Amino acid sequence: MTVITDALCPFCGCLCDDISVVVEDNKIVDVKNACKIGASKIRGHHRIKSPMIRDDKNSDFKEVSYDEAIDKAAQILAGSKRALLYGWASALCEAHKKGILLAEELGAVIDNTATVCHAPSALAIHEKGVPTATLGQIKNRADVVIFWGCNPVHSHPRHMGRYSVFPRGFFSGKGRRGRKIIVVDVRKTNTAGIADEYVEIQQGSDYLIISALRAILSGHEDVVPESVGGVARKDLLRIAAILKEAKFGTLFFGMGLTQSKSRYKNIDNAISLVTELNSFNKFIMMPMRGHYNVTGFGQVCTWETGFATAVDFSSGAPYYNPGETAANDLLYRKEVDAAMIIAGDAGAHFPANSVRELAKIPVVQVDPYWNPTTEVANVVIPSAISGVELEGTAYRMDGVSLRMRKMIEPEHLADEEILDRLIARVREIRGE
Amino acid sequence: MELLIKNAAVYDPVNGIKGDRTDVSIKDGKIVDKVSSGCTGIDAGGRLVMAGGVDAHSHIAGSKVNVGRLMRPEDSRAGIKPRTKTTRPCTGYTVPNVYAMGYRYANMGYTTVFEAAQAIMKARHTHEELEEIPIIDKGALTLFGSNWPTMDFVRENDMDKLAAYVSWGLLASRGFGIKVVNPGGGEMWGFGKNVTGLDDVVPEFEVTPSQIITSLMKVNEMLGLPHSVHLHCNNLGKPGNYTTTLESMKLAKQVKAGKDRQVMHVTHLTFNAWGGTNWGDFESRADEIAKYLNNNDNVTTDMGQLIFGNATTMTADGPVQYANAKLLHAKWGNGDVELEDSSGVVPITYVKQISIHAIMWAIGLELALLTDDPYKVLLTTDHPNGGPFVNYPEVIALLMSNRKRQEEIATLHKAVHSQTKIPGIDRELDFNDIAIMTRAGTSKVLGLLEHGKGHLGIGADADISIYDIKPDEIDPSAEHSKIKSAFSSAAYTIKGGEIVARDGEITATPAGRTFWVDAKVPQSHTDEMMKDIRAKFKNYYSINLANYMVQDAYVTHQNVIKAGVGTAASEVD
Ligand code: SF4
């Protein structure tokens, strides 16, 4: 029996790094400190056992060797004119690097799961910048915390305990009692249940509310009507006063803000709000990133290609134009003639139209788990679980890079090795 | 592997060679006395040969560089070049991707570059990018000036603990030296505040910037680090800040150098040799700084030269960046790091007809031209703060040609005449001066001469640049455009004995090495210090101590320089 301490949880963007696991006979028999979803992820479930292929998506899979599956995958990709390499949120940065190289080799488009969550935040950052900080700044200093369009009680269970609501820090010795918690959402979530201020807004009125707060803070409360997006003017005035008096305020925002009406414009407006709040005191903001290493893909892709995601290599140079080069843009236009879905589940999270399109083209899946993407795949290559069976790099939601520990020996190939072998085989097929 | 460069017009200030026609012999990546007669040769044909360029201050990797890229897709789109058989695709101008960083430096004949700032907590990210920058050798300076442990140990006046912390922090970050940015201000920016001078007290920590600087200088010399304290002064970005800069420089008198180099390097003077009291009476006081440098030997500086056009400012000086963003109505990136420092990123365009920018353009040049000894003023643009490093050839041409300067001045806002001295300065630097400001001097300031950088003596690294200039035939003053184009793409760049670039094309992409300093202190000091550090992690950091330090996996080609209390510096690979 061995105990591994200070391990990282490969589930959500909190990337908790205080996990202990007990290992017996290469099996994880106990997980300490993780939340329920984290622990269940670490223990594993629904693994794909063997590489599998099928030509006809209506027929059953045939189990094959890794060599055969990788060869088949390479044939599909090397024969494509406009391949899409999508996913990456549950892979390590080491795999991201290989993925970008493969995209270069193929002249493919590479995109990640941010496209269905925080890609609009990137668009807003292009417009306005990004005033942020590491999570420890919030733990040590924050006296006002807003959760806007996010529900950490469900999606990031330990966020409030470790970073944002309850912890005591250097300047925040009172912990929860020293913090005002504001939740803005369209329905009373569990997170709203613990808030000091819950602001229920009408669906799609986020932009209006942010604008009203900005107007109040800049001394133009006279232009704010009696009610904005379902919120009474007096409530907005009270919230604005809280924000203004914060010594260190933080705005956490989730898909309720990025994926609702106005999308990136919401974030754009929120960045302006936060920037303006800095003329009173300190205020920062942070996207609640979902998957544990969705942030890491953005980092690697940015330093390697200059762009965070949705990068098209068809001209040999990186080309980025979301609205044109993101996964669903390509699928919508029926441009993609082959796809590799890796460490992300397009089958479950893409719009129905996109999934129907995926069902029509050859699809390679690389993933530890059987999931809805498997249903549309021709080649399935099972991989080891990053952060459980493999060590490597991941980025927490605040951009802090951490090294994930290996807990048990893998029985499957690492993403990195699968990609290495794919690259080598693609080069062979293309005669390079 | 052997290589012989024949008929070279060598400029090697460290070895006193000023344009003499000689051969340079290379074997197994080092400069040697001679090579076998039949080995591969390059006929330099009397062209200019120097050691590979060494950059002591550039922002090439890490969190804030990547924030710059993320904030500026318009910049990434500016420098696009498709992949080739040898090279990966390139993007960016002020914030190039990792590949472009390596290729563009190599094309200019530069082979060693130091990233000027990494927070320990974010050092893993810095090294991830450094690992992917091809060709060049590199290293990173580690921020210590607002770290809570630093301020605690300074307040307790416990230099042993502070030395132990610096030693441990360098190991944790695989860092090369001590960077201090707006000391104390980085902490105060945590609440949106700042220090306003060297004697302000940082709340809760009860220390002053002046105490922080002095203590870190002492500890730097106790540890015998190759480089000195590297300081970004307080009050940067404020008119009149040259007085703070001079006061900071005077602190160096309190400390004796443990090595043959400065005890304080003050960086990017373009941003902190400012006179006046507001933007209306803003003026250059580079002359005052130069006067100080001419009378004192323990301080060095670099230019941080402004380049007209696009730049991206990025610094651990969070408050100055917020002020910039407000002033310019520009995008604002802020990235404070718990217990350590702040940081900010703001794009800017420098315009010839804006008085402030014209005056700032003059400051870097004045500093270099009014300071007698080129070892005291290194050539930098504080990439990409003053402008991207690809403009070094422009700076070289400006320094070598008064005619070029006058041509430029004629296109600038008239304030350059009333608020600076540049129009009346006719000094023109020569190739020897340039070799100092870009090789010998940068290497000396970094403490790398004895580690094979910045010169062509026997045993030095075979990092060499050959430029398409015949020093005895060219008149740099008149032919400044030739100077600029020759320094822009080296005829040959040789890195570790391998030809990596020819006439602007990359020919090979070996991995560069990462320099970091392993400084030993008595174990008992480390044990004492770690009690405090463990408490910091238990109570304040948001990650565990066990996950803090940069692992070996992120420095795969390391060059560890040994230092420490009571040890002679030595090098192991
Ligand atoms: S909060 Fe997220 S990272 Fe932490 S244990 Fe739960 S799932 Fe894992």
Ligand SMILES: [Zn+2]
């Ligand atoms: Zn700098």
